[in-house]
Amino acid sequence: MTASLPAAARLAWWGTAWLRGHVVPDLVIDAVVADDATHVVAALETLGLGGDEAAESLVTGLARLRAEGATGLGAAFPVEGDPVGLGGPRAFNDAALEAGEAVVAVGTRIGLVPVRVGAAITWVAHRAERRQLPDVGEADRGLRAALLATADTLADLDVARWRPEVADRLMNLRHREPVTAPEGVPAPCVGLAARGLQAIEIVELALEDDGGALSASEAEQRRAALSPLARAGRRALVAACSPEGWPPH
Incomplete structure (x- = not known):
């Protein structure tokens, strides 16, 4: 489901779709807000973009x-x-590091960083410079290699003993929750x-606590x-959610 995507990914995909005329505003709002209460945009006036100090829709x-x-938004x-x-x-x-995510408006030098208060998100505008992005194909190959290498290493560390659910996920990589993308997002990027x-979820599951690790050394090996x-999961998500680098389709 779209709601499983981080906020920056939802805004990147659906905001780009709206900017390119693929979806109507109501669909953008529903997809980006998802399970949150509201999303607004603030601080555009400090960049000379008009508006006032109040947050805008x-x-x-x-x-x-x-x-x-x-012309698009990249995550x-x-x-x-x-x-x-x-x-x-x-x-x-x-600001982006503190939030763990952000979007950059393609074709401008403007970025937005989400600030969450409860179930509400305010996208705060900042000046942003041009960025280098992971190539979609390179990110794909890197993620596949990282999944294989991690599975082998965690098998050596007896992952099934201290985190059976992680072992299950690694054994069933073909079974993952689908994500919903708007028109215009290339299928390989979806x-x-x-x-x-999926990769990020595996990492989060494995690091929830020290599980059955026998020692600090074993826990460090796991990390x-x-x-x-x-890293490969984050790079994959950035490449998939950055229209500057999308392959033609």
Whole structure:
């Protein structure tokens, strides 16, 4: 379901679809807000984009971005030490790192960072620089390799003993929750996003606690084994949700 996607992925896909004329505003709002109470856009006036200090509706904010030349929205999912999807400046990077996600308006130098308060999200506007992105094909190959390598390493660490549900997920990689994408998202990117989310879920499950690890050393081995998979999952999600790098279709 679309709701399983992070907020930045939903905004990137559905915001791009609206900017390119594939969907109507009501569909954008329903898909982006999903299970949240509301999404609004703020701080556009500090970038000289009109408006006032009050937050604007999601569609009004997107319309202002379109007036500035935005042709799509691309996602970023950075963590400390791996600012994937970001290009600066520091203020934007710092805010995105704190949130764990952001979007960049393609064709502009504007980025939006989600600030969540309860069930409400405010997308705060920042200046953003051009960024380098993982190639879709490269991200796909990297994710496949990371899944295989992680499965082998975790088997050596007896993952079935301390996290049987993780072992089940690794044994059933073909069975994953589908994601719903709007018109215009290439099919390979939809599949890549689903597999990226799957990889991230495997990592989160495995790191929920120390499970049956016999020692701090074993726990550290587990974290080291999972780190490349987490990185590959984030890169896959960025590539899948960044229209600048989509293959022609």
